[in-house]
Every structure is written in C-alpha cells, then in structure tokens.
Amino acid sequence: MKFTKKMNKISLAIPFYNSSKYIFDALKYCINDEMVSEIIVNDDCSKESEYHNLLHIVSELKNEKIKVYKNSSNVGAFRNKYKVVEKCTNEWIYLLDCDNYFFQNSLDNIRNINLNSNICYLPSSLHLSDGEIVDYQFKDEFIGIKESKEYLKGDVRYIDWILNMGNFLVNKKRYLSSIQSAYEDTSLNNLHADVFAFSYYWFISGGKYKLIKDFAYNHRLRSDSYWHLCENKSQESVNYYTNKILELNNAPIEIVDCPEEFLPKMPVVYPPHQGNNPMIEERAYSFFKTIENLKTDYMYIPIQWTSFHINNDYGKNIEPLQNYCNYVVKKYPNKKFFTIVQYDGGTLVEIDNCTIFGCSGDFDSPLGKNSRYEPIPLLSDPHQIIPAENKKYKVGYAGWDTHPIRSVMYETLHKIDGYRLEKNLCENKTEIFKDILSNSIFALCPRGYGPASYRMYEAIQFGCIPIYISDEFWLPFSNKIEWEKLCVLIKEDEIETISEKVNTLLETKEYLNMISYGKEIYEKYLTWDGCLNTIVDYIT
Secondary structure: OOEEEEEEEEEHHHHHHOOHHHHHHHHHHHOOOEEEEEEEEEOOOOOOHHHHHHHHHHHOOOOOOOOEEEOOOOOHHHHHHOOOOHHOOOOOOEEOOOEEEOOOHHHHHHHOOOOOOOEEEEEEEEOOOOEEEEEEEEEEEEEHHHHHHHHHHHOOOOOOHHOOOOEEEEEHHHHHHHHHHHHHOOOOOOOOOOHHHHHHHHHHOOEEEEEEEEEEEEEOOOOOOOHHHHOOHHHHHHHHEEEEEEOOOOOOOOEOOOOOHHOOOOOOOOOOOHHOOOOOHHHHHHHHHOOOOOOOOOOEOOHHHHHHHHHHOOOOHHHHHHHHHHHHHHHHHOEEEEEEEEEOOOOOOOOOOOEEEEEEOOOOOOOOOEEEEEEEEHHHOOOOOOOOOOOOOOOOOOOOOOOOHHHHHHHOOOOOOOEEEEEHHHHHHHHHHHHHHHOOEEEEEEEEOOOOOOHHHHHHOOOOOOEEOOOOOOOOOOOOHHHOOEEEEEHHHHHHHHHHHHHHHHHHHHHHHHHHHHHHHHHHHOOHHHHHHHHHHHHO
16 A cells, blocks of 8 residues: 555556447547556457557557557456556556546546545546436545445445446555455456456455545446446346445444644654655554554554654653553553654653554653554655666765764765765755765665664665664564665674675675665565555554
8 A cells, every 4th residue: 555645657557348449539638648657558358350450549649658468368357457457567547448538637636636545536527428427426535345335225326336437546556456366366257347346355455435526537338338248247246246345344443532632733844855745644544544444453543743742842741642641541451552653762652552663763762561662664755766877876875964873974984986975965955865866876874863764765765775874773574574685784883894895795796686675675665555554464
C-alpha cells in the first residue's frame, strides 16, 4: 500500500478483447496528457482481424507511449486485467475498459487527489451511450465492507453498479496483491462478473472505494460486451460475490478516541521538499481509519506525537499527554496498544502494554510496563529523480551539522579525491542534494539529533549505498532486511576507515550486489506503503 501522496505520472491500463472499433475513443484524450506517461493495451487473444485492427489504429496514432501486448491464450476479463496492470511501470494505474472513454477534461478531476493506496478512486458520474446520465450519491465518503453490506441489504440504488464499475484509479502494487490469490487459483470458475469479484477481494484485503466529485466518464452499452457474451454466468457471478460480501466481517481495527488537542497538524515543513504533505503519523492515522478486515489484538493510539511536541515548545509540556496515556491504559486494562512516533527520542511519555513503532530512537522516553520500541524507517516523500548515466562521485553528502559526528565526518573525508561533501547550505539546497545523490555511488548518512537519518532512505531511493554513521544503529525491520547487505555501518570511532571500505567494495564489485538488494527491498519496506504494511504484519 503506497500511502498518501499527490499525483505524478499514471499508467492507463486497457484490457482489450474484440473491441477495435471502440479503442480510438478510449485513447484519444489520454495520448497527449502529460500525466499519462504510458498506455498499456493487453489483448486477450481476440480474433486475428480484431487484433490487426488494434495494431493498425495504434500505428496510425504514432505515439510511443502506447504499448500493445497479447496473451498466448484467452484468460478471461478478470485475469486479463491483472496482466495489463502487471505490465504497467507507474505506481498508480487508471484501469479503463476498452469500450469506455473519458471526456476531454475528465483527467483534470484526479490530478490533485491526495492518494491513499487503501482507496480505489471511482468516477461519480456515468454517461450512458443511450443518453442517460447517472450521478452516484451515497451518504458515506468511503465504501467498504460495512457500507456495501448496508447498501446491499437496503437495496440502495446503484450500489450494484458501483461494485461492478471497471473504470477506476488504483495503486498498482495494492491492486495486484489484493487479487493475486484469485488470479493464481485456476480452479476459480466464477469470475465472469470480474469487477464484482474484484470488489470482494479488494474489501477483504482492507480496501475501500471513494467516488471523486465531478469525475465523469462515458459508458458504452453494447450487446456484444463481455457481460453479454458470458450470458447467465455473469449474473450468477454477481449473485455469488454479493453473498460473499454480505457474509464478510467488517470489523475495523480498534482506535482509541483521541482528543483533538493531541491531533494537531504539523506546524513546520521538513525536509524542505516535503512541503505540507503529511508525514508518517498523520498517514498512519488515515491508513488505520480506512483499512478493514484487519484481525489484531492491538488497539491503535493515534496521537500525533511530533506535531504535538513541536507545538508545545518541542516537548516542554508533556504532563497533559502523560495524564491522557495513563487514562487510556486504565480505561482498557486488558488491551495491548500500538502507536507510531516520528519525534526524535520517542513519545517522551510512558505508556504501558504498548508497542511503539519509532522512527528516530527512544533516548528521551521512559519505557512503560510490558512495552517496547520497534524501529521503523524515517521517511519523507520520494524525490523526483533524473538518473545519472555515469556517476561522478564515489561518495556524496549534503547536510547540516546537527550532531558532532557530522563535523568529524566532514573534516575527515571532504578532501578525498572522488568525494563531494557539502554542508550547511542555504540556497538551492534541495537541488544540490539531489544532484549529489544522483551522481554518487555511496551516500554518507550520519545520524542527526536522533540516531536515524532521512538521508538513509533517500539514498536507497536514489540507488546509492548508504554509509550509516552513528553511535547507535536504529535499523528498522531487521527480521526482514539484511542491513549489512544493503549499507555500510560505521561506528563513531571508525570514520577514518570509510575510504578503505569504499575502495574495497568498488574493487571487488560487491557494491553492485548492494545496490541491487537496495532496489529489491525499497518498495517492500521503505516507502510509506511498505512501512505501514510491515507494521500491519507486526500487529497481526
């Protein structure tokens, strides 16, 4: 699940089957839209004439972003959609049935969505080819298990249309993982209502739907559609998955009812490229409010620790927070809790029976009874990267002297040939930082005020090998990540050995294996989604 972020580039994924006379309409408003960086069309073994017509239309458009693939055999609509999404390279996908199409301005309504990988985003208005316009209106902002069951039982108008709408914006990784088991299970023969089936698997994976205001598309009614070709099996499939949804347990995770004073917004912008986008604590709160069907014995405490402490003179007023935590523990004496904190040094208060997922150490925090800290990555929004073909530097660094280790590191290393170290930059610091990491094989990642560093995870995103320098190593998910295969760990008194270690890794070519391993684990564990999903693994 990649959690909340703004739209960048998307892939348009079009599953195709015997629909060449409609495909131009599906493509025409997306070809020149800069947000759509690729259009993937996957043919499910159509008639040869239909496939050749498709290729001809695409060739006439003369647009390199369109790529056409063909299955070796017919796999059906459900599995063909899996295949077309799997071939996309962007993080977010718009899945569009090949006989449907946008209005000229349709995509404008999704450019500025705050994206949440738990959410599948649907059009709120459907224009039928017979002239009817359907505007969906439901009382709930999100539609998940609970809402679907309520609407289906109440025979609420159009809920069956929503659950069978094959046109939506979705996170690629989240989409594939939600239906992978069904895709691979060849014994399943009730997938004819493919989107209704997807709705079921999406809900049981914790996903929800959200209708986007003013977002409309054109839906073509046709007697030769896949639905009609499957005849009675389509309705039988709808009935089957309707009953499956009605049987679901929609129990969401238990969340402590937290007073507004402990849920403030972040008052500062850091790192600079982050802007006003939410950080891990705010993302986690949104994430756990929207996820469903999560079976856990833990109760979530959603306190926004970092923004609270910053708003209160950087941790100088913790008494009301400690009193509240004591109240929560007394109110739920038999509960286990978990919370997520980014603040350097931890929560600053004591909480009993709590697993604290911390980004940057626990050095300022008393530990409650039966409680523990679990390190998680100190993340920020990913940078927009232009990869360098030939890296200019062996080792790169840009940062501020927020800990004595950084000063020692700079004085020891900044004159070495092939190293570029910049410190205490005031102007163009983000661009200089990006340029240095883009052009470096290794990136120096010294601790700051806390034992962790944003730079550690930024370096991995940039395809660098982190050199983590600290008197305390705060390494997340050590049961899943082999950190010594990924980075160079340097203690405070080992800074002088860095040059020798770097040269050895370069000479033996071992650095190539480290970069490859970094790419492998980055998406799994070191993105917003990867981090939150791994936390889910810990508590379930």
